[in-house]
Amino acid sequence: MLRCRRLTRLPLLMIVIASIGVAGACAADDVPEVPVAADGSVDPELVDGRRVYIDRCANCHGNAGGGGRGTKLSEGLMIQRYPDIDAQIRIVVEGVRAMPGFDEVLDAGQVRSVVRYTREVL
Numbered sequence: 001m002l003r004c005r006r007l008t009r010l011p012l013l014m015i016v017i018a019s020i021g022v023a024g025a026c027a028a029d030d031v032p033e034v035p036v037a038a039d040g041s042v043d044p045e046l047v048d049g050r051r052v053y054i055d056r057c058a059n060c061h062g063n064a065g066g067g068g069r070g071t072k073l074s075e076g077l078m079i080q081r082y083p084d085i086d087a088q089i090r091i092v093v094e095g096v097r098a099m100p101g102f103d104e105v106l107d108a109g110q111v112r113s114v115v116r117y118t119r120e121v122l
């Protein structure tokens with residue numbers, strides 16, 4: 001009797017595991033895609049920046065940059081706050097208060113590409 005009950009739960013468990021997988025896949029889907037330029041090209045640096053953003057930033061700043069544990073970065077806020085891109089790069093490299101610095105984790109190219117992504121795509 002007991003054995004039988006366990007077996008009936010198995011499909012349910014599989015559905016739960018499968019839906020966690022789907023949710024994981026969707027997580028990166030709502031991170032905005034890099035727009036395609038008029039000539040059909042896509043800026044490869046921004047594509048790299050999106051990848052870094054998904055791996056390193058989205059968990060705190062939100063998939064679309066709307067904020068969470070970290071502040072809101074989207075809707076042109078970064079260009080307004082840091083008209084000079086180097087000032088924003090410095091924050092990502094060095095960190096500020098609860099924001100960790102990324103100098104040990106990301107190289108200069110990755111920092112630049114993710115900062116551009118927050119400025120130009122989010």
Ligand code: HEC
Pocket residue numbers: 052053056057058059060061069070071072073081088091092096097098099100102114115118
């Ligand atoms: C552990 C969570 C966390 C992670 C991961 C994180 N941040 Fe932050 N970030 C924060 C917090 C918290 C702040 C606000 C710091 C403060 O001013 O007190 C912040 C602030 C910032 C700011 C300044 C925003 C402003 O309004 O001036 C920028 C730019 C930024 N983060 C970019 C990034 C980038 C790019 C990444 C990924 C490489 C990243 N952050 C990863 C938590 C995080």
